[in-house]
Each structure stands twice: as C-alpha cells, then as structure tokens.
Amino acid sequence: MFYILVSLILFGILILVAISVSFNKKETSEEPNPVLHQSGIYSIVRKTPRDQLRDVKPSTEEIRKYLEKINVNNNDLGNNNLATSEIDTYVREWHEALDRNIELIEQGDSDGISFYYYDFKPDYCEVCAGYLKRGQFVTREEIYQHPHIIPPFHIGCTCTLVAHHGETLQETTEIGMVPLFKNEIAPRLPEWRMFQQTNAVRGIV
Numbered sequence: 001m002f003y004i005l006v007s008l009i010l011f012g013i014l015i016l017v018a019i020s021v022s023f024n025k026k027e028t029s030e031e032p033n034p035v036l037h038q039s040g041i042y043s044i045v046r047k048t049p050r051d052q053l054r055d056v057k058p059s060t061e062e063i064r065k066y067l068e069k070i071n072v073n074n075n076d077l078g079n080n081n082l083a084t085s086e087i088d089t090y091v092r093e094w095h096e097a098l099d100r101n102i103e104l105i106e107q108g109d110s111d112g113i114s115f116y117y118y119d120f121k122p123d124y125c126e127v128c129a130g131y132l133k134r135g136q137f138v139t140r141e142e143i144y145q146h147p148h149i150i151p152p153f154h155i156g157c158t159c160t161l162v163a164h165h166g167e168t169l170q171e172t173t174e175i176g177m178v179p180l181f182k183n184e185i186a187p188r189l190p191e192w193r194m195f196q197q198t199n200a201v202r203g204i205v
C-alpha cells in the first residue's frame with residue numbers, strides 16, 4: 001500500500017513537471033519577434049554607418065597600443081619609437097578622417113546620394129595604391145552592406161569618399177570611373193596596421 005502511495009505521488013510530481021515544462025516552452029515560443037529595422041530599401045541604406053564602423057574599425061586604444069610598439073625610421077640609430085605627440089597626431093588624424101567620411105555619408109543620405117567615389121586628399125596614398133584607384137565608385141547599398149569600405153583604411157591613410165551628384169552613373173562612367181566591386185564581391189583592402197607616415201607628422205607640411 002505504501003509503495004503504491006509513493007508511486008502515485010511520484011507520478012503526480014512527474015505530471016506537474018511535464019505540465020510546467022510545456023507551459024514554459026509555450027511562453028518562450030510566444031515571445032514577440034525582434035523589431036525589424038528594415039521596412040523598405042531606403043530605410044536599410046539610409047542608416048548612419050557610425051555604429052557599424054565601431055565593429056569593423058580599430059578603437060583608439062588598439063591604434064595607440066600598436067603605434068607605441070612599432071619601430072619607425074629603421075636607419076636611425078637613436079630612438080626608433082614614435083613620440084607621444086606623433087602618436088596623438090595619428091590617432092587624431094584617424095578619427096578626423098573617419099568622422100569626415102561618416103558625416104559625408106550622413107549628409108549624402110539627406111541629399112539622396114546613391115553613389116560615392118574614392119579620392120585621395122591631400123596626397124595620393126602609397127599604401128592604398130595597390131588596392132584601389134582614384135575614381136572607383138561604390139553604391140550607398142554597398143556601403144551599407146560592407147561598412148569596412150569606408151576610408152580611412154589604415155593609419156596615415158589619405159583616402160576619402162566623395163559624393164557623386166549625378167542622377168545616374170552614366171555621367172560617372174563617361175569620365176572613366178569603374179566600380180570597386182567585381183561581381184558583387186568586396187575587394188581586398190589595406191589592413192589598418194599598414195602604417196604610413198604622413199607629412200604632417202614628419203614635419204614636412
């Protein structure tokens with residue numbers, strides 16, 4: 001009799017557990033869907049790239065740590081490390097260049113810009129020379145899909161985006177511009193550690 005009673009109690013507990021498990025399952029499956037950000041193509045492409053860039057570009061700390069470690073001026077027998085003021089300049093230039101491009105895209109979004117092309121200011125970038133040419137263009141959609149194509153690409157990079165104000169690309173192709181993407185494949189771009197000493201830091205300008 002005792003065993004039957006114990007078995008019944010255990011059976012009852014099992015049923016209660018089963019009910020609570022299925023109840024929980026039901027609860028979780030009824031969670032609302034995550035809010036969809038994109039309701040149409042324009043809301044997809046017209047979103048500031050600022051947040052996306054935080055994931056694909058190095059942080060101030062990463063850049064600073066890297067610059068503190070590297071040796072420059074290999075022929076110099078003296079101190080081969082960058083001075084703190086030089087590191088400060090590189091970090092400041094990096095953020096200024098990044099902000100300029102972000103603001104250009106934000107402004108372009110309010111102006112309805114669909115195409116951007118690459119240029120180099122003030123000088124041609126020797127590191128970028130092996131990767132992309134002045135005048136190669138990208139669409140706003142490509143920028144949204146691949147935010148890492150927003151310059152600067154590396155420390156000391158002079159590459160910048162320029163908004164293309166034409167209605168269509170016809171005008172662009174006429175002046176010899178070619179797309180950066182080939183068959184929708186993102187091109188290889190310089191790695192951010194590809195350090196280039198800028199004129200400002202070398203004291204030339």
Ligand SMILES: [Zn+2]
Pocket residue numbers: 125126127128153154156157158159190
């Ligand atoms: Zn560059």
